[in-house]
Amino acid sequence: MLTSFYIAGAVAVAATLLMVMSPNAVHALLYLIVSLLAVALLFYFLGAPFVAALEVIVYAGAIMVLFIFVVMMLNLGRQATERERHWLRPSVWIGPSILAAILVGEVVYLLGRAGLPTPGVEQIDPKAVGKVLFGPYLIGVELASFLLMGALVGAYHLGWRRPKLEMHDDVYSRAARTPSGGAPLHRRADRPVGPA
Amino acid sequence: MSIEVMLNAAGLAFIVAGARWGQADGQVMFFFILAVAASEVAVGLALVLRMHRQYETLDADALSEMKG
Numbered sequence: 337m338l339t340s341f342y343i344a345g346a347v348a349v350a351a352t353l354l355m356v357m358s359p360n361a362v363h364a365l366l367y368l369i370v371s372l373l374a375v376a377l378l379f380y381f382l383g384a385p386f387v388a389a390l391e392v393i394v395y396a397g398a399i400m401v402l403f404i405f406v407v408m409m410l411n412l413g414r415q416a417t418e419r420e421r422h423w424l425r426p427s428v429w430i431g432p433s434i435l436a437a438i439l440v441g442e443v444v445y446l447l448g449r450a451g452l453p454t455p456g457v458e459q460i461d462p463k464a465v466g467k468v469l470f471g472p473y474l475i476g477v478e479l480a481s482f483l484l485m486g487a488l489v490g491a492y493h494l495g496w497r498r499p500k501l502e503m504h505d506d507v508y509s510r511a512a513r514t515p516s517g518g519a520p521l522h523r524r525a526d527r528p529v530g531p532a
Numbered sequence: 533m534s535i536e537v538m539l540n541a542a543g544l545a546f547i548v549a550g551a552r553w554g555q556a557d558g559q560v561m562f563f564f565i566l567a568v569a570a571s572e573v574a575v576g577l578a579l580v581l582r583m584h585r586q587y588e589t590l591d592a593d594a595l596s597e598m599k600g
Contacts, residue, residue, distance in 0.1 A: 352537055368536065375540055382551040387559050394566055399536070399573050406577045410584050460556050468556040469563065476560070480567040487571030494578035497585070 340442050341381045347435050348374035354431060361407050365400065366432040372396045373439055380446070386462040535576075539569045 348371050355367035372395045379388035469477060543565040550558020587594055 355537070356534065371537070372540065375544055378544065379547055382547050384547050384551065384559050384562075387547060387562050390563075390566065394570065395536075395540070399570060402573060402577060406580060410580070460550065460554070460559060464556045465559045469560045473557075473560050476564055480564055483571050484567055487574045491574040491578040494575070494582050 337381070340445060341378070343438065344374050344377040344381065344442060347438050348378060351432070351435050362404075363428055365403055365407065366428070367435075368403075369396050369400050370432045370435045370439070372400070373436065377439055377442060383459045385459070386465055535572065536569060539565055539572075 351367045351371035351374060355364045355371060358364040358367060372391060376388045376391040376396070379385075379391060543562045546558040546561040546565070548558070550556065550561075583595065
């Protein structure tokens with residue numbers, strides 16, 4: 337049990353190191369997913385199965401999908417398909433696959449000895465977590481909901497494509513077209529807008 | 533991505549502390565860290581998308597119009 341804990345920790349550290357040192361965003365994402373899964377296994381070993389499940393679902397599921405979605409979306413256009421094929425060539429998968437295979441082996445080992453109590457650490461079941469979460473920490477839950485709502489509105493606002501405005505003249509033309517904006521702003525010629 | 537790793541490390545520290553003292557508070561703190569990470573990712577990626585759309589580059593050094 338202790339050895340598998342340390343193996344999972346080593347996998348997490350190795351995957352994170354490889355992620356930080358990887359020059360390519362997609363490769364780094366692959367390693368980051370493995371790292372998150374390893375950390376989820378660590379949570380399980382530490383007696384927090386609910387948090388482990390949450391880590392897999394929210395982090396490795398939702399947040400990483402968002403990352404991959406944006407990384408792939410920003411490469412539309414010129415030679416994007418070729419580049420993606422180059423990124424995802426089979427040799428890239430070897431490193432994350434080995435690390436993930438170690439994790440899968442540990443999960444199988446854990447499933448084999450399911451039901452046995454974990455020595456050393458006490459399990460904190462989701463019921464206790466829920467009691468504390470909605471008891472003394474209720475204000476924190478509300479604040480977290482504020483934060484998520486703000487993030488939702490902010491992301492929507494930032495991602496909103498303004499209709500019928502040119503891209504590079506966005507700020508200037510919007511200021512010129514507002515009815516209360518007064519005199520239209522003129523673009524200064526000495527200041528380059530857009531990619532220099 | 534690195535911010536994700538750092539937040540994850542902080543969460544791991546909380547979980548370890550909670551496991552050490554047998555309290556559920558560590559896991560509660562991890563929930564909050566999860567919420568912070570999720571909202572930060574949403575806003576950050578929206579910013580990146582916006583930057584890509586407006587400047588067609590992802591180089592942060594290109595955003596040097598605002599002279600301080």
